[in-house]
Amino acid sequence: MSAVAVTVVCLVYAPIAMTELWPYATPGAPAIGEWLLGRSVSPEFVAEAVRDRMGPYSRSLVPLIVHSVLGGLLMLLGPVQLLSAVRRRIRLHRITGTVFAVTVYVSMAGAALYLLRTPPAEAFSGAAFWIVLATILVGTVGSVTSGILAALRGFPDLHQRWLLLCYGFLMTAPLLRLEWGALPPLYPGLPLQDVNRVAIMHLGALVAFGALLASRALDRRTSVPGLTGTWAPGPVLVAAHLAGAAGLGWITYAFLDQGTQGRRLLVAYLVPYVLIHAVIAFRAARARRQGSPWAREEWRLHLAAQCLAPAFSAVTVPVLERTMGLDRLTSLIAGVGIGAGMLAYAAIAVVSLRILHGREVLKRQKEFGEPPNRPVAADPSATAPTAAAPTATAPVGAAEVGGVGGVGDARGLVGEGEHR
Template structure:
């Protein structure tokens, strides 16, 4: 058991170090990414690196595809990217200050972090509002996923702030880790711009983005979950009884998920080579994520098992959610089947991870309410007894 805990600790430190390195490396790239659109020839280390890791033609294509959509909202987008780079720096500071119990530093940087998220996401929201989905960089599917990430980021930081104000540090931690997971889609997408062309030679940026959308949601949400579980060392939560994910619920979720996966598989296979490529990019990361969470749930007990089980149930429902969402997107936004399929699958895991964190939060709050009522019920008999004693004394 000690060896297992030690191994997990080493993996946790390695993961934290990797995330910190990625954030520190991406911060200057994010801050300068849009400068060339405002002043041609301005320094852009991200373009320089991408040109040498892939090709100058790949970079030229990326710039050409973004020039029109970005030109209409350049000022808010520059604010979004510069502040996004600042968030990459604030994230590791927040994590390290929380782990090391630097309360004053954590609160100060946390306030700056939350305000920066709101202002940065406001810039992104202006871009999305001013840009029709079909005219957005990389098309309507990318627009829909960006809008979902924006909503998830703002919602999770809001719940995180409310949890901190109400004195719920465990909930605050979960929501802020999910928020940072959503923010990590930006540097991870840039990494995929550099890596995926070697796996798919000749694929343009439009299709590279579609491949990345298939698994980024599952990647960042599972990373946030692993971080939450690594930081929460409690074996039990006071007041926690039973489970919100009993066997019948898990069976129903697995059946719904299996049906959703069958539908998604058939839909992608109908799209030929592009569909098979996208299906593979979705199924492999999904299977790995499922295996990790399922094994952790089976090997855990009490509170850890409950949290793993709630997230596993949500993960199973993600394909079913996507299968239902695809026809809705087709009809409401007048999208073709492949675009709606990419968008629906791209937001599924992220949306259900958000729902899982909400369920976990309600589970903890419910346990605290149960504990509060138990304490009140044990205090109630004492009050009548004292009142009766006082009454008897008065009669005497």
């Protein structure tokens, strides 16, 4: 159901993205997105936004057109990548994956040129929005690069996680457009620039959470050979919760000090944050009850990152104030807007190191003839390849991370180190 929902959103948004900048190149040219937004909200709502963007966009129109057209293509390639991986269409997955990666780099290059040519204060919705866009750009390029390296090194499980995060960052574009239509009825009279500020309070957290849910749905292993103990023991989680509570307290006080606008932004941040935290904590506890230590470990690592995100944002705010000369509210919006996405990126990096460390342990045990460490609650069926678990000589790609669509079971995602 989630795959279908994402596919529908992408298919609908692709032509909107491709035609979004036509009116800036040729005044009066049709744009599907503006037409829909004008009828769902009001023509004045759209006209004000277009008028404010004419100057900055005209200086970087060609890079922006490249970015938007290729962004629409990425919306189409994403579902193809997901479905080809689920259905194990390895050749199709590799071909479209190569096209996807090249398209990401070229599209993000267009966005980078726009950001470099546009002073933060002149960006649409101001400096906070510019900072969030730049962070998403870096996160998108970094995650797709990490995913490519993981595939080349023969780590399909890591490849899967990084590419899902990459596509999550890309999904901020269509989700932002959905909020353009959904938020005005909640806040009548709020201009589009302020709608953007409300949206970036939680978009980074939502797309990173979606990538995590997808990763856990595709990875049905109960344990990973070579992994023992935990990198997120009780004291670490307690310390992370204390740091997060302190960060949340500071953020709450700072936003409440900004009047009505601050309270509106605080609600847009706190409600999704609390819900996401509750779901991650619940899933970690359920994995423990079900005897699935690997799922529990990944949930706990992301829970620690989720707790630390407010603390990271609280520390980032004064840094932005001093280095960029921003006022307190702009720094708050930017710091909170980038916190969840950056900590989710860090969490996947830690998960990757966790898996690589386990495989290095297995490698050393083999080289020195040491008795293998007993994996935490080891899955006895994971010691031999099955029809759902490719051998070490099989082609390696995201399609090998099965376990959905009737292709695999709890043993579906088998890493290279498990067959050595």
